[in-house]
Amino acid sequence: MEAPSSVRHFRRQQHLARPGETRDSIYRVEEGWACRYCLLPDGRRQIAALYLPGDYCEPHWLLSGRADLPVMAMTGLRVREVPLASIHTRPGDGVKRLLGAMVQTLERQSKWIVSLGRKTAVERVSELLGELFERLRENERSSDEFRPIQLTQRDIADVVGLTPVHVNRVLQGLRQRGLVELRGRTLMVRAGDP
Amino acid sequence: MEAPSSVRHFRRQQHLARPGETRDSIYRVEEGWACRYCLLPDGRRQIAALYLPGDYCEPHWLLSGRADLPVMAMTGLRVREVPLASIHTRPGDGVKRLLGAMVQTLERQSKWIVSLGRKTAVERVSELLGELFERLRENERSSDEFRPIQLTQRDIADVVGLTPVHVNRVLQGLRQRGLVELRGRTLMVRAGDP
DNA sequence: CGGATCCTTGAGTGGGCTCAAAATTAGTGG
């Protein structure tokens, strides 16, 4: 007998799911970040989705029942495990919230396709940081001007489809324009991203 | 009084939906191709999804009830209009098929993010043509070796995130390798895509 | 304090872009 919703912890780089695995539960992120990514045979990596506190990971498991891409913790991570059975049997808001999250993921992915296909390096990085700031502001509701982004520049590179070296140079530009700050090794983002 | 499912026709370049519109029905493509795209203020265009015969367009309207991006016919188009009400009230396979289509769209988009972010021009074009060939083979079931792709090179460019000029040069390479043929102005794709 | 990871910087290269013009093809109306 398991509790209907249990808390689980993952360390950075640890996998929440591996490709092909069948899933009978999803996660709701409570603290920390996770990502869905694809690793090509020659080592190239592309991150296809980021999961922040408050996000469901991954909503479409409700329908497909299996993971198609690996999901990994990008920081220390605390999640609540939600059995799919508990959602199917109780047809309340649960299903609705999940399907809503799915649509949101879909729209976010469409936006990223546009960025990756048609935007420059500076535009992509700015857009990513802007989006992250907004998503953080929605879920945790404090109104600090700066927020920490716990990603390495390699991680950012694998989201925006660039090289770590070039991400570094872009960030230096954004720093001079005051959109971003570096404290120790963690990146701080400020509100306002046109 | 309207028939419960009516057939509609669109000409090339004609819009099936415009951004912000509220939708009370979706389409099932019967013949021809359509796409969802994004047009940036400076004229850059990126196509985010292609809809082929047999596809639902767009499944997530079922949940969101509105179009976020414009949808346009890329060729002459015949579709069947399916009122959302008829799906909501009859909770049979209809909902299931639509949600399945939604998951498929989601997985397809994830794959495209990987391509746009991390793959070369030749890889992207080959992958697009291979995917299109497979999707065409699933829905229409004849086993011709070659199939027509009714897209201009500009359209292809706006899918794979390249310039029309460069798409042209890539296609010339693929033609020399026999993966592709050009009859008149229409591109013919052959099976086999490693 | 040693080792690992990450950030930074420099110099040189290249894949894909831009600009521009010519060659094909499709579409239209007479």
Next chain:
DNA sequence: CCACTAATTTTGAGCCCACTCAAGGATCCG
């Protein structure tokens, strides 16, 4: 059926954004 126009495909030359390779500093962690 044919001229005429518009839309595509093709080709060439030159450029630039982002990449590669490589080394040197920071920062973190045990």
